Amino acid sequence: MQFIKDRFIYLFKSTKGLILVAIVMISIETALFGMLSGPMADLGVRDVVVRALKIDLVHAEREGRIIILYHSIAMAVVAIEVYMITSLLKMKNFYRTVARAFVTIGYLMAMIFGMAFAYWGHNWVLHGLYITGLSLIFFAGVFLTIGLWPWDKEYHIVDKAYAQTRGGVDMERVAFFTAALTTLISSFFGAIPASFYGNGFETFLAENIVRYPDKSVMEYSIIGHLHIMLTLIAVMLTLIIGRWMDFKGILHKIAMPLMIVGTIVLNLGVWGVPTPLEPVAHMVIYVGATPSMLAALGLVIFGWDKLIRTGVAGIKKPTGWQKFKALIRDPLRFGPLWQMVFMNFTVSGLGILMAVRLDEVFRMWPAREERVELTGHWHVLAAIIATIILLYYGDMLGFKGKLRQWYGWGIIIASNIAFGAVTIFEMKRLFISEAEQQPLVNTIIYLMDFGLGMLLVILALVMFWRLVDLFNRKGRWKTEEKQELSGEVK
Amino acid sequence: MQRTVWTLLLLAALLSSCAPVNLNATLPVFETGVDPETWALIPAGEFLSGQFNHQVAIDYDYEIMITDVTVTQYVAYLNAALASGELEIVDDKVTGYYTGDEFRGARHEVEITAGNYIYVPLDDPASTFRYDGSIFSVKSGYENHPMTNVSWFGARAYCLYYDYRLPTELEWEKAARGSEDGRPFPWGDEIARNQANFYTTRDPFEDMATFGSRTTPVGFYNGLTYDGYQTLDGASLYGLYDMAGNVWQWTGDVYERMHYRFMRGGSKDSYEMDLRIWARNNATPTYYSPGVGFRCVRTPLK
Known part of the structure; x- marks a missing residue:
């Protein structure tokens, strides 16, 4: 017992x-x-x-x-x-x-x-x-x-290396608070239509109605909801990774206000989707997305710079190659930031391309092709979020040496192969006709399956180890019992 | 050594993805026994429409072709219409006149003005017919396959030429489903690989390692065995074939505030979810593809 x-x-x-x-x-x-x-x-x-x-x-x-x-x-x-x-x-x-x-x-x-x-x-x-x-x-x-609640004096900060107001309010905490509060509000945009459509199991997937010119308030609400909730999960994770890496300094002071403003404006844009403001909502969303992404860029620059500095410490005049090796020597700390960069190729970049060339290119294709792009890019975003969590989790597990390298690079390489292949699959109509696509599609599918399969294998191995570990009286779980992530900020 | 082997394997895999596809690969020829000239009568009355079975009525009888229009039928039309001056060949395209749609300036709406529009391309290697400069003919083996690579304009023109028309979405749906229940597929509640032509069904016309999927002859899924390949009967209650899979079928509705035209039925390249009776696809009316065809409806002959 x-x-x-x-x-x-x-x-x-x-x-x-x-x-x-x-x-x-x-x-x-x-x-x-x-x-x-x-x-x-x-x-x-x-x-x-x-x-x-x-x-x-x-x-x-x-x-x-x-x-x-x-x-x-x-x-x-x-x-x-x-x-x-x-x-x-x-x-x-x-x-x-x-x-x-x-x-x-x-x-x-x-x-x-x-x-x-x-x-x-x-x-x-x-x-x-x-x-x-x-x-x-x-x-x-x-x-x-x-x-x-960031205005509680208990949480005020004095260390000037972190973004704060003159009164000492922790701007990073404000960013967390903003993301949490707007998540709560945005959940209504899903909950209310869900009550409506869920009554009798009569519902729809947003990707199937994007081309219809006249959508109901409920339909707009769901389209807004699904976009913002995934975005807010990503925003929150960016803040979490920033805290884990002890994000601070000038970039922190620039990034946190940007993240706060970006989160608020993004949400305002999305909340406008089911209202008469819908025609300008997209523009508001772009305006909000820009500072949020700049804030994430600030974190990436900070994190990579930190990795390089730590890695070349002790070398008087490090060469470019030494700096590069320092950057990638720890996949579990390099990886989450790399995944954020990689996301721009597979999600943000694609989204921008679609927005800019929608009528000229993407809507010249049948709706089912457009659906592939829509579902593909947000599946990739969701999966990238998952891989970032898994990389952070690898660090929590205390993986060291070769195990850390194999686990970290395994996740990065496998996921990048899979997500890169998905992106090519989404965009294939740009460079190959339907009649001639099969060999390319086969290769893409193999790459996707290989990448996703490897990810699942890695995950399964770790889970199996954790299961076995639970039967060990002094297993890893015993060490972890009292550990808090705040004690592992580095 | 090991690294070299892996690199070579990866290179080989990548190169194989660039391999050219032989669009003229040998095509099995099967006689299905289904006559594409046959029409089915759909009586006036109520039926359950859409995914959520809303009761809808069509208050008139109509007839619908029991198969998609075949390449043979369409080629006969092209020759006849070319001879009567109803078609023009411009820049490797067969074109014809369309009176245009009312433009309401909705977001993303593209104006379809009166003018000549593409019916079928002549320079597309995936086309299943030829044009020698004066006569259209069917590429061997495709005689009883559904006509593909045809735009909405080309499909509509065919139907109008013979005093038919494209079915509305509702007419199409009723013909596919019948009036008895809310079945998801024309034949019933479940779908098997050998009941319709959809993605990776492993029919005799498919080779996923090379050219991928191809159309099957109209009415192919009728319970017969073809060279060892046993099909299940995929006919609808009204006796229509290929209302799920093989080719997406253009429908005739022109909706306000959008220029897209809608297709039904799913195709050889669709997953089964798009073969469900209520599944819709849409594209610009000039769009054509090896996976898109059509059938016509007409007022019953007295």
């Missing part, structure tokens, strides 16, 4: 245990439900899984299933961010505890009951429990936001 109690306390009370549980849940869900589509469906694996697990794949409910699937994975990611924030930042114990308790129960309920409802028939009790889970996550957000 004590054996189980100790492990339970580690898994559900310690920061690293909670993060591990969430990663495990995402891994299981990804592995299981990833077998229902794409190459797994082509290979016939889906049919076997459906039969073995008695999954009920009603064709008319595909869109609803996918929406619940996305939400349940996203909620676990949100939970991971909550654990990280509450471990990295000072916070009153009450808010920390309640936020963690609510988000944990919430995401587990959303994931378990949501997926059960979506894939194993319509028991409305399950749906109710799913919604309860989502609601708990919302309330976790409320407590987190209150806990982050």
Whole structure:
């Protein structure tokens, strides 16, 4: 009994245990439900899984299933961010505890009951429990936001190396607070239409209606919601990585106000989408995205500069090659920042290209081709967010030496191959005709499958090790029990 | 040594992606026994429309072709219409006149003015017909395949030439689904690989290692066995073939505030989700592709 109690306390009370549980849940869900589509469906694996697990794949409910699937994975990611924030930042114990308790129960309920409802028939009790889970996550957000309140004197800072107001208000904390508060508000833009469309399971995927000139307020609201929520998860993660790397100095002082303004303006733009301001909303979103991305660029420059400086410390006149080697010597600290840069090729750059050449190029193609670009680029963004978390998690695990190199570079290379291939797949019509595409598509698919497969293998190996470790009385879990991320800021 | 092997393997994989595709690869020839000149009567009445089964009524009878228009049929039209002066050949394109749409200036709306528009390209290697300067002819083996690489203008013109028209989306949907239930596929609730031509169905016309998917003859999925390949009957309740898969089918609706034209049915390149009866695709009316064709409707003959 004590054996189980100790492990339970580690898994559900310690920061690293909670993060591990969430990663495990995402891994299981990804592995299981990833077998229902794409190459797994082509290979016939889906049919076997459906039969073995008695999954009920009603064709008319595909869109609803996918929406619940996305939400349940996203909620676990949100939970991971909550654990990280509450471990990295000072916070009153009450808010920390309640936020963690609510988000944990919430995401587990959303994931378990949501997926059960979506894939194993319509028991409305399950749906109710799913919604309860989502609601708990919302309330976790409320407590987190209150806990982050930056104007509490307790959280004022004196170290002039960090962005702050004249009164000592921590601008980084303001950025966290802004992201948390706007996330809460933006959740309504999904919750209200969801109540409307979810009533009777009558729903739609945004990528299927983008070309319709007349959309309802609810439809606009959902389009805005899905964009901003993913963006806010990315903003929050950027701030988390910045804290982990002890982001400070002049770039911090420039970046934090930019991130705050960017987050607010981005949200204002998105909130304008379902209103009569919709025609100018896109421009407002661009205006908001620019400072946010500049803030992230500030973090990348700071982080890479720090890696180089640390790496060449002791060398009097380092050469360019030595600096480069210093930059990439630690994939777990180089990686998250590189992934942010790489995102510009696969997500932001693509989005800008699409926006600029939409009518001349992309809308000359059939809607189903445009759908590939739309779904592709945000799948990549979501996956990049996941890889950044995994790289940070690798550092939390204390990987050293070759293991650190293999794990870090494995994730970076595998994900970059997969996401690069996805991007080529999205854009293939620019350089190859439909009739002649098959050999190229085959290679792209192999690269995608290889990259994603390797990522899953790495993840599976780590999860297996963590499982075995739990049976060890003095395993890694015992060390992690009391560790907080704030103690690992470097 | 090991590094060299890996580099060579990677290089070989990348080079293979640049391999040219033989668009004239040998095509199996099968007779399906389905006559493309046959029409099905769709009686007036209610049916369940869309993904969420909203009850809708069409208050008139109409007839619809039981197959997509074939290459043979379209080539016959091209020759006839060229002879009667209804077509023009300009810059390797067969073009014809369209009266234009009302333009309302909506965002992203492109004005379709009166003028000549492309029906089919003559210089596209994926086309399944030839033009020798005076006569159109079918590329061997494609006689009973659906006509593809045809724009919405070209599809509409074919139908109008014979006093038919393109089906509205609603007409198309009712013909595909019937009036009995809210089935997702023309034949019922589930889909099997050998019931329709969609992505990686492994039919005799497909080779994913080289040219990828190709169209199957109209009515191919009718329960017959072709050279060892057993098909399931994919006919709809009204006896229509290929209402799911093979080629997307142009429909005739012209909607306000947008220039896009809509297609139904999914194609040889679609995943099964796009073969569901309510799935829609759209493109500019000048768009053509090896995965897009059409069929016509007409008022019942008295």
